[in-house]
Amino acid sequence: MSTIHQFLQNHKATRVRGRSGKVEIADEAAHPSKRKITSSIVLQGRQDFDIFDLNARAIVLYEKGDFKLAFNAFQQAVAMRNNNFIADLTTAAAELACMSPPPTTSYIYQRVDFDEGMKVYEKTQPIQRDDHLTAMEATLLFNAGQAKRRLEDFAQAWHYYRLAIGILLPLTVKQGNYIYLPPTVRTIHAIVIPLLHNLGQLAYREGNLTQAMELYESALVHAKAIEGNKDFSVGTTLNCIGVLYYHQSSNESLRAKACFKDALEILKATCGEESKAVATTLNNFGRVMVQQEDFDTALKHYEHALDIRRRTLGVDDIDYAATAFNAGQSLHQRGMFDNALVLYREFLRVALDKLSKDHRDIAVVLSAIAQILQEKKEYVEALELYRESLRVGRAALGSEHAEVAMLLNRLGNFYFEREEFGSALEAYKEGLVIERKVLDSGHPNVIVTLSNIAEIQRQKGKYAKAIRYYREAMDLMTERYGPSSSEVAGALNVIGLIHDQMGLPVHALRYMQEALVMRRSVLGDNHLEVGNTLTGLGTIFYRRSMISTALQLFTESYRIRFTHLGPDDRDTSFTLYNVGLCHQLTGNTTSAIACFCETLRVEKLVLGHKHKDISLTLYKLGEVYNADGDLDKALSCFKDALEIERNLLSKEDPANVARTMNEIGNIHLARNEIIEMMEAFTESARLFREAGMSIHTVTVTGLRIHAAEFTPAAASA
Numbered sequence: 001m002s003t004i005h006q007f008l009q010n011h012k013a014t015r016v017r018g019r020s021g022k023v024e025i026a027d028e029a030a031h032p033s034k035r036k037i038t039s040s041i042v043l044q045g046r047q048d049f050d051i052f053d054l055n056a057r058a059i060v061l062y063e064k065g066d067f068k069l070a071f072n073a074f075q076q077a078v079a080m081r082n083n084n085f086i087a088d089l090t091t092a093a094a095e096l097a098c099m100s101p102p103p104t105t106s107y108i109y110q111r112v113d114f115d116e117g118m119k120v121y122e123k124t125q126p127i128q129r130d131d132h133l134t135a136m137e138a139t140l141l142f143n144a145g146q147a148k149r150r151l152e153d154f155a156q157a158w159h160y161y162r163l164a165i166g167i168l169l170p171l172t173v174k175q176g177n178y179i180y181l182p183p184t185v186r187t188i189h190a191i192v193i194p195l196l197h198n199l200g201q202l203a204y205r206e207g208n209l210t211q212a213m214e215l216y217e218s219a220l221v222h223a224k225a226i227e228g229n230k231d232f233s234v235g236t237t238l239n240c241i242g243v244l245y246y247h248q249s250s251n252e253s254l255r256a257k258a259c260f261k262d263a264l265e266i267l268k269a270t271c272g273e274e275s276k277a278v279a280t281t282l283n284n285f286g287r288v289m290v291q292q293e294d295f296d297t298a299l300k301h302y303e304h305a306l307d308i309r310r311r312t313l314g315v316d317d318i319d320y321a322a323t324a325f326n327a328g329q330s331l332h333q334r335g336m337f338d339n340a341l342v343l344y345r346e347f348l349r350v351a352l353d354k355l356s357k358d359h360r361d362i363a364v365v366l367s368a369i370a371q372i373l374q375e376k377k378e379y380v381e382a383l384e385l386y387r388e389s390l391r392v393g394r395a396a397l398g399s400e401h402a403e404v405a406m407l408l409n410r411l412g413n414f415y416f417e418r419e420e421f422g423s424a425l426e427a428y429k430e431g432l433v434i435e436r437k438v439l440d441s442g443h444p445n446v447i448v449t450l451s452n453i454a455e456i457q458r459q460k461g462k463y464a465k466a467i468r469y470y471r472e473a474m475d476l477m478t479e480r481y482g483p484s485s486s487e488v489a490g491a492l493n494v495i496g497l498i499h500d501q502m503g504l505p506v507h508a509l510r511y512m513q514e515a516l517v518m519r520r521s522v523l524g525d526n527h528l529e530v531g532n533t534l535t536g537l538g539t540i541f542y543r544r545s546m547i548s549t550a551l552q553l554f555t556e557s558y559r560i561r562f563t564h565l566g567p568d569d570r571d572t573s574f575t576l577y578n579v580g581l582c583h584q585l586t587g588n589t590t591s592a593i594a595c596f597c598e599t600l601r602v603e604k605l606v607l608g609h610k611h612k613d614i615s616l617t618l619y620k621l622g623e624v625y626n627a628d629g630d631l632d633k634a635l636s637c638f639k640d641a642l643e644i645e646r647n648l649l650s651k652e653d654p655a656n657v658a659r660t661m662n663e664i665g666n667i668h669l670a671r672n673e674i675i676e677m678m679e680a681f682t683e684s685a686r687l688f689r690e691a692g693m694s695i696h697t698v699t700v701t702g703l704r705i706h707a708a709e710f711t712p713a714a715a716s717a
Helices: 003-010 032-041 046-064 067-081 084-090 107-111 133-150 154-168 192-206 209-227 232-248 250-271 276-291 295-312 318-333 337-354 360-375 379-397 402-417 421-438 444-459 463-481 486-501 505-523 528-543 547-565 570-585 589-607 612-627 631-648 654-670 674-690 712-716
Strands: 172-174 178-180
Touching (some): 046 067, 133 154, 133 192, 154 192, 192 209, 192 232, 209 232, 232 276, 250 276, 295 318, 318 337, 318 360, 402 421, 444 486, 486 528, 505 528, 528 570, 547 570, 570 612, 612 654, 654 674
């Protein structure tokens, strides 16, 4: 027994009157109704024995799983202590109607299947003859609530717990059964900790996170005061508060992280490094690290939790499977697709046996597997899983649910990648209708979907519609993030690019320059998004033949991308290619060659040796070598480009092949290789004709050549 509890036994009427900022200790003297209980309860005969015996018998029944008989015995014991409680329960029927459980389609409801560490106190409590009378009554009510909870009569359980708390603390119950706890009054009876915990868990189950947070925070204060700062009860309560912060908002992730960190330290010390409680908190910790997009740390926590749960729960347990799923998500984010697939399928193996086949998490994991198959270009199976995921999601959550909209967006992304813009647009629009019904108008998901629809319109060449959707998204961004934000700058940047596509460079420059100023202001001069805008601006100036300005912009963009992405990134090499184009036009062949050679190295590293982008770089490199007078290297580059083009572009773009063949003819001409020259020019003319172009398109060292020179007779001559 703790020192403070012993103090209570010896000083039953002790009370500290609270001043501003001080704490009161509540006991029966604080409540007139408790004085009657005290005077009528000091009995030393059969009644006391019956109460203790009834509670003990009820506990045995409870532990055997006979919760109905256990409840009857607990209720009888409650009535023997104070029959007024039974009357209170009878008059509470109208109040209980206010407490409705969440629909089975809700996210919170489906969390019940998994252990987040929210259900800590599931056992009943014994009573002893020397227990304080207040604690005795509260314990009997708590036990009755426990039996009701196991019978899944959560409304009655809530009311028994609430009556018990009302004995220990002065509280106010408002409309909707909301409990207002006094901020400066505490009790020293230890039963208050499981009572507050279980009330908090029921509020969480109902989806009332605000009420749950108040109850768990009160539990934390009492646990620290009664049991000490390093007690198991403190650790579990910190875990519960961390879970609530996690579910409240990603903005609360730092608070959640702090709670889980402190909880882990306590639970490792009190339960052991490899305990179930530690595994649960590690799993929760991993989720909040995902929220912060720290996937490496998340995976570290998940793998530790998975190892503990594999050994303590077994591989057929749903909580083991849940951690496998979570670890799979982090592997997925890190691009470790095969490893992620193994864990996703492990989750499905268990979940399809333990859960409803139309469970929310089954929909999510099917969608995640589909995303990986999409990445692996296994499109037929990916589409099948996206559709099944959507069916399961609708069955689990209903047709009008935010997560169903998310599944529709993923399906839209799949169609977008496949350039099936009509199907993509249909999926995005259906998702948008749902989001506008169930989310705030400025919710980030609404903004993303509007942007997706805008991009589809842009890809279809419907620029006015694209701008309209992007402007709507930008208006919501302005309301949500403020007029000067990275999100608004991003929208301005895209609107500028669309105006450029429309052939309106002046408008494009205005939007993109505004985006650049905003991004520099909000993100700093060296941010990657600043580099992206610089590249867009450089492209516009390049096309307007303002090469000096374009070179400046491309060079700064390259510096930023090189710093953030490294030398082997595709975007870095793309910008360097643009720098090379500027050097080529200004006659700086040495710098142009260096840029194109480095671009070629990265492209081969990233894309392989046969990609069409490599043929473009080889062609430009051939041009520069030719201008520099190195005909051997120029010819080698053009021939390598031609080989790729013949394999990839001969049918869809014969003009490209003809252009390269034309340049090969010019190199042979410069080398005085007449037969090879004529063969190249003849083939070039044939390909231009095949492309629907005039054979006059063929040029010889910058001059148009007469058509007769490429007739078969002239060629043979």
